[in-house]
Amino acid sequence: MSAGIPEELRETVESLKVEVAALHAELPRNNLVVWTAGNVSARVPGADLLVIKPSGVSYDDLTPEAMVVCDFDAKLVAGERSPSSDTAAHAYVYRHMPEVGGVVHTHSDYATAWAARREPIPCVLTMIADEFGGDIPIGPFALIGDDSIGRGIVETLRASRSRAVLMANHGPFTIGRDARDAVKAAVMVEDVARTVHLARQLGDTVPIAQSDIDRLFQRYQNVYGQH
Numbered sequence: 632m633s634a635g636i637p638e639e640l641r642e643t644v645e646s647l648k649v650e651v652a653a654l655h656a657e658l659p660r661n662n663l664v665v666w667t668a669g670n671v672s673a674r675v676p677g678a679d680l681l682v683i684k685p686s687g688v689s690y691d692d693l694t695p696e697a698m699v700v701c702d703f704d705a706k707l708v709a710g711e712r713s714p715s716s717d718t719a720a721h722a723y724v725y726r727h728m729p730e731v732g733g734v735v736h737t738h739s740d741y742a743t744a745w746a747a748r749r750e751p752i753p754c755v756l757t758m759i760a761d762e763f764g765g766d767i768p769i770g771p772f773a774l775i776g777d778d779s780i781g782r783g784i785v786e787t788l789r790a791s792r793s794r795a796v797l798m799a800n801h802g803p804f805t806i807g808r809d810a811r812d813a814v815k816a817a818v819m820v821e822d823v824a825r826t827v828h829l830a831r832q833l834g835d836t837v838p839i840a841q842s843d844i845d846r847l848f849q850r851y852q853n854v855y856g857q858h
């Protein structure tokens with residue numbers, strides 16, 4: 632079923648399905664998910680459409696053909712199964728952040744532990760300054776079912792340079808210029824959440840000066856390995 636996809640976008644959608652399916656394999660590979668939790672989506676450039684995984688399907692069965700296409704109201708446009716229950720949150724982000732090409736959500740252990748404490752991950756590592764430009768913020772507590780998760784993500788990220796937000800008592804959502812970039816942010820946020828947690832067991836962490844955070848972030852975003 633692909634009747635809802637404009638003819639000129641079908642090739643793009645097919646290649647995004649391959650890409651998004653392959654990126655889903657990175658979530659269990661990086662120990663970011665258990666069972667069927669977690670999801671990756673990609674914006675379809677030039678349309679108000681996104682590619683995401685179906686709901687409740689084992690990671691072993693997430694083939695390109697299993698991926699679904701939804702509009703920005705989270706309505707199924709193409710695919711055999713119902714979309715991930717987090718599709719509305721992804722769609723809200725694409726609708727309100729036109730620069731975003733990919734969104735990832737997991738309940739990865741260490742990042743979610745910070746979310747359970749509603750404590751931002753402090754910018755005490757150069758890697759946090761590089762990747763996230765400062766503390767990794769906490770988003771509001773929001774229940775699934777309406778726009779509140781999406782709204783909480785967008786409002787929190789707009790007030791920050793971070794590409795990751797820890798939704799209170801829930802877990803991380805990350806964004807990127809494409810789906811791969813958002814998966815990278817999901818891996819990185821879990822890694823720094825773990826390292827800062829370990830540092831805390833040894834004693835107090837030491838903040839990095841704001842001017843140094845700014846320099847690290849500017850350099851990494853503008854020079855190192857980008858574009």
Ligand SMILES: [Zn+2]
Pocket residue numbers: 736737738801802
């Ligand atoms: Zn969740």
